[in-house]
Amino acid sequence: MNKTSCEVLIVGGGAAGLSAAAAASKTARVLIADDNPNLGGQIWRAELGKTKSPQALELIKSIGSGKVQVMNNAQIFAASGTNCLLAETPEGRIELEYEKLIIATGARERFLPFPGWTLPGVFGAGGLQALVKGGLSVAGKRIVVSGTGPLLFAVADYLKNKGAIVAAIAEQATSFNIRRFGLHLLARPSKLAQAITIRSRLLNIPYLTGCWVTKAIGDEKLTAVTLVSGGRSWDVECDFLACGFHLVPNTELASILGCRIDNGYVAVDEFQRTSANGIYCAGEPTGMAGVESSLAEGKIAGLAATGQSETARSLFAERDRARGFGNALNDAFALRNELKTLAQPDTIVCRCEDVTYGRLSEFDNSREAKLQTRCGMGSCQGRVCGAANEFLFGWKPGTVRPPIFPVRMEEL
Ligand SMILES: Cc1cc2nc3c(=O)[nH]c(=O)nc-3n(C[C@H](O)[C@H](O)[C@H](O)COP(=O)(O)OP(=O)(O)OC[C@H]3O[C@@H](n4cnc5c(N)ncnc54)[C@H](O)[C@@H]3O)c2cc1C
Numbered sequence: 001m002n003k004t005s006c007e008v009l010i011v012g013g014g015a016a017g018l019s020a021a022a023a024a025s026k027t028a029r030v031l032i033a034d035d036n037p038n039l040g041g042q043i044w045r046a047e048l049g050k051t052k053s054p055q056a057l058e059l060i061k062s063i064g065s066g067k068v069q070v071m072n073n074a075q076i077f078a079a080s081g082t083n084c085l086l087a088e089t090p091e092g093r094i095e096l097e098y099e100k101l102i103i104a105t106g107a108r109e110r111f112l113p114f115p116g117w118t119l120p121g122v123f124g125a126g127g128l129q130a131l132v133k134g135g136l137s138v139a140g141k142r143i144v145v146s147g148t149g150p151l152l153f154a155v156a157d158y159l160k161n162k163g164a165i166v167a168a169i170a171e172q173a174t175s176f177n178i179r180r181f182g183l184h185l186l187a188r189p190s191k192l193a194q195a196i197t198i199r200s201r202l203l204n205i206p207y208l209t210g211c212w213v214t215k216a217i218g219d220e221k222l223t224a225v226t227l228v229s230g231g232r233s234w235d236v237e238c239d240f241l242a243c244g245f246h247l248v249p250n251t252e253l254a255s256i257l258g259c260r261i262d263n264g265y266v267a268v269d270e271f272q273r274t275s276a277n278g279i280y281c282a283g284e285p286t287g288m289a290g291v292e293s294s295l296a297e298g299k300i301a302g303l304a305a306t307g308q309s310e311t312a313r314s315l316f317a318e319r320d321r322a323r324g325f326g327n328a329l330n331d332a333f334a335l336r337n338e339l340k341t342l343a344q345p346d347t348i349v350c351r352c353e354d355v356t357y358g359r360l361s362e363f364d365n366s367r368e369a370k371l372q373t374r375c376g377m378g379s380c381q382g383r384v385c386g387a388a389n390e391f392l393f394g395w396k397p398g399t400v401r402p403p404i405f406p407v408r409m410e411e412l
Pocket residue numbers: 011012013014015016017033034035036040041042043074075076077104105106107108109125126127129130151154155247250253282283284285289290291292294
């Protein structure tokens with residue numbers, strides 16, 4: 001079995017992980033492990049090398065200086081003893097030994113079940129964007145973008161730019177909430193400018209607030225969706241639905257390493273230290289607050305993990321300002337109760353194990369439901385249905401156990 005060691009191991013090569021690596025590599029040997037073929041995380045992905053974002057360009061320069069070892073296609077699935085993680089790679093299992101660990105595992109989309117949501121042609125909003133970044137063509141395709149959060153705008157803009165016909169953006173938040181969020185942006189000129197730029201590119205696309213999908217229609221694949229708003233419902237023909245209900249933090253690795261989780265997020269102190277010795281956490285596992293917050297937290301974690309505490313301290317104000325944006329985001333795009341009534345008794349909630357909403361309604365908690373129906377025991381390990389069940393039934397997520405991702409038997 002292969003083994004490699006470093007002073008600082010960073011899991012996750014998105015904004016937070018790259019920022020941590022750039023800061024830590026000034027004084028230490030750093031290794032980034034990420035399960036994607038390219039660095040960049042959700043925001044940049046395979047396009048990191050092509051982006052004009054000044055933040056990304058600066059990171060690429062630092063990472064490219066040769067002091068950071070990069071391991072792509074490496075999925076961390078478990079710990080092994082003290083200060084050692086196990087990664088599954090195309091070449092087999094690798095042991096990664098470290099002195100300090102920075103967890104920067106990001107977030108995933110939240111999906112909510114509604115009739116027809118398992119039809120081919122229904123995608124996560126960020127999921128479809130990721131497929132297009134990976135080479136899928138959407139030129140000429142008619143797409144409805146739906147759900148909640150600023151990601152809908154970013155996705156619609158991206159898809160339009162790639163030749164798709166975006167039929168509508170259906171945002172479940174109220175127009176009052178959106179306007180209030182807009183006012184909040186006045187205090188953040190760069191975000192406001194970004195929002196205005198994207199909005200001006202999408203002016204000919206209906207942006208429907210207080211509006212959501214109640215049904216995906218089609219026999220073999222999606223042909224239309226039913227939208228509802230203000231008590232009125234109507235169908236919109238489309239080839240694809242890109243649908244996501246904000247984000248869920250990836251806290252599984254932190255959990256199995258014994259880091260304290262508070263209200264669903266990894267608890268950290270001002271230096272991004274978790275409750276576990278020598279383990280830091282940065283970016284979306286600690287809270288949803290956008291790319292600036294991930295970058296600032298990553299930098300602080302990288303500096304703190306390598307003993308550069310005073311420099312880290314000088315970034316606290318910047319980080320806290322960026323986190324404030326996260327609070328406004330969560331308030332504005334809180335999920336409305338009507339979304340709890342979309343799933344019908346025969347609507348599948350756990351799509352790995354084909355467990356319906358009707359079957360789950362028979363139970364009081366996620367553990368009972370899991371034992372009786374295998375809900376959450378399939379290949380996604382509850383990453384999709386767990387967050388949906390939390391919203392639909394108020395169930396707390398169950399205990400996380402390794403391996404946190406399915407791996408080949410031989411790796412165990
Ligand atoms: C699907 C999706 C699409 C998004 N698209 C946009 C967008 O277009 N524009 C925008 O401004 N914001 C977007 N966001 C929000 C964006 O992710 C944040 O603003 C910010 O960039 C997050 O940075 P991060 O480093 O915290 O996490 P991420 O960018 O998510 O990076 C985390 C990385 O860790 C990897 N990882 C996780 N677990 C493991 C493991 N066990 N082993 C190895 N690697 C692991 C992930 O694959 C990922 O590459 C998107 C979010 C999601 C979930």
